[in-house]
Structure formats: structure tokens, C-alpha cells
Amino acid sequence: MGRSPCCDKVGLKKGPWTPEEDQKLLAYIEENGHGSWRALPAKAGLQRCGKSCRLRWTNYLRPDIKRGKFSLQEEQTIIQLHALLGNRWSAIATHLPKRTDNEIKNYWNTHLKKRLAKMGIDPVTHKPKNDALLSSTDGQSKNAANLSHMAQWESARLEAEARLVRESKLRNSHNSIHHHLNPPPGFNLPPPTSSASASASASTSAHLVTPKAWNTSYGLVAAADQLESPTSTLTFSENVQIGVNSMPMIEFVGTSSSETGIIKEEGEQEWKFKEGIENSLSFSTSSLHDMTISMGGWTSPDQSLRPTSNNNNDGHGNNNVGNVIEEVGFTNLLLNDSIDRSLSDSGKDSDENSGSGGDGSDYYEDNKNYWNSILNLVNSSPSDSPMF
DNA sequence: AACGGGGTCAACCGCCTAGCG
DNA sequence: CCGCTAGGCGGTTGACCCCGT
Numbered sequence: 001m002g003r004s005p006c007c008d009k010v011g012l013k014k015g016p017w018t019p020e021e022d023q024k025l026l027a028y029i030e031e032n033g034h035g036s037w038r039a040l041p042a043k044a045g046l047q048r049c050g051k052s053c054r055l056r057w058t059n060y061l062r063p064d065i066k067r068g069k070f071s072l073q074e075e076q077t078i079i080q081l082h083a084l085l086g087n088r089w090s091a092i093a094t095h096l097p098k099r100t101d102n103e104i105k106n107y108w109n110t111h112l113k114k115r116l117a118k119m120g121i122d123p124v125t126h127k128p129k130n131d132a133l134l135s136s137t138d139g140q141s142k143n144a145a146n147l148s149h150m151a152q153w154e155s156a157r158l159e160a161e162a163r164l165v166r167e168s169k170l171r172n173s174h175n176s177i178h179h180h181l182n183p184p185p186g187f188n189l190p191p192p193t194s195s196a197s198a199s200a201s202a203s204t205s206a207h208l209v210t211p212k213a214w215n216t217s218y219g220l221v222a223a224a225d226q227l228e229s230p231t232s233t234l235t236f237s238e239n240v241q242i243g244v245n246s247m248p249m250i251e252f253v254g255t256s257s258s259e260t261g262i263i264k265e266e267g268e269q270e271w272k273f274k275e276g277i278e279n280s281l282s283f284s285t286s287s288l289h290d291m292t293i294s295m296g297g298w299t300s301p302d303q304s305l306r307p308t309s310n311n312n313n314d315g316h317g318n319n320n321v322g323n324v325i326e327e328v329g330f331t332n333l334l335l336n337d338s339i340d341r342s343l344s345d346s347g348k349d350s351d352e353n354s355g356s357g358g359d360g361s362d363y364y365e366d367n368k369n370y371w372n373s374i375l376n377l378v379n380s381s382p383s384d385s386p387m388f
Numbered sequence: 389a390a391c392g393g394g395g396t397c398a399a400c401c402g403c404c405t406a407g408c409g
Numbered sequence: 410c411c412g413c414t415a416g417g418c419g420g421t422t423g424a425c426c427c428c429g430t
Contacts, residue, residue, distance in 0.1 A: 016398070016424080038415065054416075055399065090418060105419075106397050 013047040017056050021046060025053055026061055059102045066098030070107055078104055079112055083126040 013021075028044035034057065037050035046053060059065075070078070074096055081092040089101035089108075096104060113123040120128055 059398070087419065110396055
């Protein structure tokens, strides 16, 4: 299992790509598709290793890439997904179809990580920084474990989606390339995002999924073109319907500045909640969608998607997480956990489960809002998925 | 104008893994 | 089962840019 020697060969050019090289690569792929990356450079007349060509293509030349500033929606999507998935940039990128994993990674490292740190949130754990010092009560650790397991399921689902999308793109790459590749005159790279190119990623996976916005009823992903999810097509035999009425009212924390209540103050770079908007944007989850939980029985044809850990597995292929959720609701898992921790952080003696008696500190609010926003993603992103 | 420090991001590096013979 | 390869991924680097002094 040796390392690929492709870049060790002498005589291969490294460093920044020239417009001429870009042109060659584009022209070749447009004509032939990329095929074998290893063989591509020679065929395309490039003094580059295949890996370098692949990277240049996927991170820069590919026509279905949206470039430029990240929107607030995108920013928060990244944060939320990072909370679930960690540094799994490619998985995160599947939910931001026009962004590359490299771009997301860079943006995280240069912007978002620092911003979260400023907010007092550990960008690695997505917990308040001083939270690490607190020991968990039984209930809290249980909730944390459940949350972690939920994240694992979501992670597995994302992996499946990513795989499906990749396969789909592979199948379609040659056909679609002629439609999407259209370098502008004068070869100003990268090509501007056009309506045609913007549809690229959706079109490549169109036969797999219904490109439906996660949930537009409350504006979280009103910009469906930005956040369209390559929704899973996995099916499950035994669905457990969570009664939406059993779900608690949650406060919606949206994702764009003026519409959804989070404003980024210049200078301080902090997000604060805009109270007036908060009131106007309270939703019951019952207005969102029916959440279909399918933890009861795993019947995915792809058994590799099963999360590996299995403290919650009863040994018969059934996962108890579903039961837990049925009892308390994922929303409660998140909110209670967050609120409990927030109260603890505020130095309050906390009756476990009390969840009240806070003094409404900013810290409390920030925390709750932060987790609310993550919750919204978790609740909304798989709206087409039977996973949640 | 010159310089330095910090930010940004394209590109590289090295490891991992699926797939194939 | 084993060895090899190609492709994918996440971490890191370094060139370039911007801004403050």
C-alpha cells in the first residue's frame, strides 16, 4: 500500500497553474472527460501529475462551482454541519453543492473558527469553552451520548449521499461536461456562476433525488439553490412516526441577517439575536414537517452505512436511539442539554431537568440560540430523508 | 513610500481506502 | 488473501494581498 508516486516523478511542474495550463486541462476534459486522472496529463499535454490536475479541476475549473463570498446561510450551514460532522469537509460540501471541500475548509479555518472562538464557543466541540470543565450529570451525559449517536447517524447518511452524488456525477460527467463547460471568452477563470452552471450539481444528481428545498416554510433554506440537499433515497421498513404535537415549541433562529434574526455586528464580529425578529419568527416544529424517525429497523441496502458504535444497539439490528427520541424528542435532547449546560455555566445550582430559573443572561441566550440553529438544521435538512 | 504583520486561498503532502488482478 | 494502484480526503504550506504604522 505504498504512497502514490505520481508527484514524485521528476520533470513535473508544481505550483500555481497558468492560464495556458488551465486551458489545456479544460479543453481536454471538455472533449474527453477526465477519465483516468493519472493518464490525463500526458494526453492533455500537461507537465503535471494527475493528482494536481484533479485538484485543479475539482477546486477551481469545474463549472458548477460557486465562488466568492459565503452567504450567511452558507456560513451557518457550515457551522451546523461542522457541529454534526466535525472536520469532514467533503461531507459538509455535499450540502453546499456549489462549494468545494477545500473552499469550505479554508473558510472555516480563516473565518468561522475564529468567529466561534470569539463567541466563546469551542470550534472543535461546538460547546461553550468553559463547558469542558463541567462534569456531566447522568442525564446530561445520556443526552450527550444520544446526541452524539444522532450525529453519527446523520454522518452516515451524509456519507451515503456523498457517495451517491459522486457516483452520479461520475456517470454523468462525460455527458454533462459538454453542457456545462463553457469557458468565457478571454478565459477569465473561474467562470462566473450562471444559471446554467448553477444547475449543474442539481442536474447531475437529478435522477437520484428530488431537488427539494429542505424546508422553505420558515425561510431557513429559502435560498434552496444554495442549500439544496442531495437527499437520501434510503428506505426503511419500520418507521416510527413522532407525533409532531409532542414536539416542543422551539424558537427559530434563522440564517440570514435581516430575515432571520441573526445580525453580525461590524467590528465585534459577533452574532447577536435580534429580539423583535425573534418574536416574529417563533415556530412550532409542527408547522415544519412531519419528522419520520426510522431508527427502529435498519433496512438500508447499504449495510456499510451503519454507524459503528453500538451501545444503543439492542443486538438485533434495532437501534434504541429511536426509542429515546420517541420519549423525549430530539429537540429536547438538544435544548435541554443546551439549556442545562447554559444554566450550569451561569453558575446556577441546577436541578437537573428544571430548565427554568435562568436570569436571561446573554450567555444563556447565545447558547440557546446557537443550539437552536443547529437544531433547525437537524430538523430540517433531512426533511426528505427518513432518517430523522 | 517602505515595511511588517496578518489574512486569504490555491496547491501540495501524506495518509487512507476501495477496487482490481 | 495479498499486493498494488488510483482516487479521495484532511492537514498544512507558502505565495500573494491588504492594511496599518
